[in-house]
Amino acid sequence: MGRHTHRYCWMALALGGILLASCAATGSPGRGGGRDSGGTGLDGSARDSSASRDSGRDSSTTPRDSAIAPRDSAPRIDAGCDLMTPVPTTIIGDPPDMLLIVDISGSMCTPLGFGIGGASKLSVMKAALTRVVTEKEARINFGMMLFPNSSGACAPGTVPVPIAPRNAAPINARLASLRDDLFGCVSANSGATPTPTSVDAARDYYGTIPVNPVGRYALLATDGLPNCGPASDGGGTAETLDETVAAIAALHTAGVTTYVVGFGSGFGSDPSALNRMATAGGTPRPFSAASAAALSAALDTIAAEVIPPSCTVELGGPTRDPLLFQVRFDGGALIPRDTSHARGWDYDVTTNTVTFYGSECTTVQSGSVTDVQIDFGCPGPLI
Secondary structure, three states, X not given: OOHHHHHHHHHHHHHHHHHHHHHHHHOOOOOOOOOOOOOEOOOOOEOOOOOOOOOOOOXXXXXXXXXXXXXXXXXXXXXXXXXXXXXXXEEEXXXXXXXXXXXXXXXXXXXXXXXXXXXXXXXXXXXXXXXXXXXXXXXXXXXXXXXXXXXXXXXXXXXXEOOOOOOHHHHHHHHHOOOOOHHHHHHHOOOOOOHHHHHHHHHHHHOOOOOOOOOEEEEEEEOOOOOOOOEOOOOOEOOOHHHHHHHHHHHHHOOOEEXXXXXXXXXXXXXXXXXXXXXXXXXXXXXXXXXXXXXXXXXXXXXHHHOOOOOEEEEOXXXXXXXXXXXXEOOOOOOXXXXXXXXXXXXXXXXXXXXXXXXXXXXXXXXXXXXXXXXXXXXXXEO
């Protein structure tokens, strides 16, 4: 065999080796086509057949989708509960009307009690009324009469702030405008105490507004016996207690119940006066307040008596998803939501209110609940 023949043989053998190596690397084609199912890596090391394109990541890393619950799965009760937010609540209902009949006679400028230089009775009265009107304006439609009128010492009271819903702002503004320091108060309020004619004026006022079927009330706050009767021998005017009792009785006959608050010590000359006035107004007792604390307590008691029972709570802030409410009374057990309104509670997004039903409503109306607690952020039980 010549040299050319040997050369052709070696070329054929080399070409065959290349073809065989190529076939071994490619493998036979199949339906799974072309991907390496193991074999050898580029560095010659064995490649794990379970490795994926993420093989360069830390093997201890959890796959991203392994901890994600299905989209339609129910949220866990304890998920994120450490981030729950308390929601401000105010019990509301259809409010009654109440006209505050406030004595601003000259005697209200004197200090409360027997001290000299202390806060005037008018100052203490203003603070107490401002607080209760601000706190209760959602539950009571307040209005205010001041007496005597500035036109004369015995001029009957007028109504500078008519009865209206959520009326704290104008009432508080009018109260703030009253001078309550000793000298300023005396110069602005030197009048007497025309209680009977002022109560008559209150009756006339109530006759000009629609009857509120929830209730109509007056709160008479005064620091002394009524006067402005006939002139007395020693100067001044005679007391008009009988006329006041008759005027309060007439107001009651017209459908307005009157609560009487005696403030200070100005009723010492006739301890029965307050009782007579309260009885005429349709209430079982008067309220005597000789201190700021006693006055505030009296106003709170009266407000609690006139506010009708309600099972509805107004929520502060924006509307929210009720599925993430947890509702309790005074830190007790969770109360379930019941959209059938047989018991438990339900949410009205249009008014941003929660209303209780069944036994829970009865519990709220009983007055035994001091704190309706609503927290937002985690699901509560459903019925």
